[in-house]
Amino acid sequence: MSRRTRLFVWSVIAAMMLLTAGIAVWRADALTNLESLSKHARLNLTVNTFGLVFLPAWLALGALGMNRMLAHPKLRLADDQRRFAERSLVSAAIFTVGVHAWLVAGAIIGEPPGRELGGRLVEAVAGVFFIVNANFAAKTSPPPEWPDPGRWIRATLRTGWVGVLAGGVILASAIFAPVEPMIWIVGGATAVYGAVGVLSHLNLRRKRPA
């Protein structure tokens, strides 16, 4: 990973963590006395706090995973795939910081701005991000020393299809689904895409010819 990308992503993560810590300290009373709040306020506070903690943690895990993948001693990725991976991480960081700022605003004023519409917009952007990212991920080259590039290309294309479909489901749910199950739809589609990506990668490594 280039120094510039690493600096940008970790600065974003640090800024989000600082904001999360600040909000947690500011709302410490409410967080320790959840029972005293109304059901709506309690749910709002819990979901908001979860989002504020989850987003920097999710991005940090992604950055660590990508760093590990790019620095793998036995598998040197193709240059275009390295560039694509870094651009994806930077795009994910920009998207994550946007959602985090929206949640911070929600923590300060009591409710996220635009509440339902804002939530749908965030979900729609996530869906479009998945679609675009998975679409072009399939176009990247296999590692130069990979012994069976055909298998790699087919696996990447298959995973790309799953990503595009997952993005499509997320985008459709942002437009048509009721608010309550949206988080489960996003979580489910992301989990399926992630699981297929990991399984496909493991399968490739397992069947790697000598």
Next chain:
Amino acid sequence: MNRVFKALADPTRRRVLQLLRERPMSAGELSDHFPVAKATMSAHFAVLREADLIADERQGKSIIYRLRLSVLEDALLGFADSFGIGFPAMTETSKEEGAG
């Protein structure tokens, strides 16, 4: 995008993409699958390369072609194949060949 549509409109070029799905192949290996002149195949490869649907790499004396499809391009390829878009006799390359 026009280049992609143009590239996928020809059944020979679509067949090349299907062959490359199996594994990267040299220009010679690919040409062996088609009863056309090597020059015609070169023109097909050029169209596919221009549309960024294949990538080429020189290995010694031969050029190795590799598939480079996005999901959308794969969907368009499947669509064009399913509906049998384009006929060999009607394609630009074939017409040029016929004229020459």
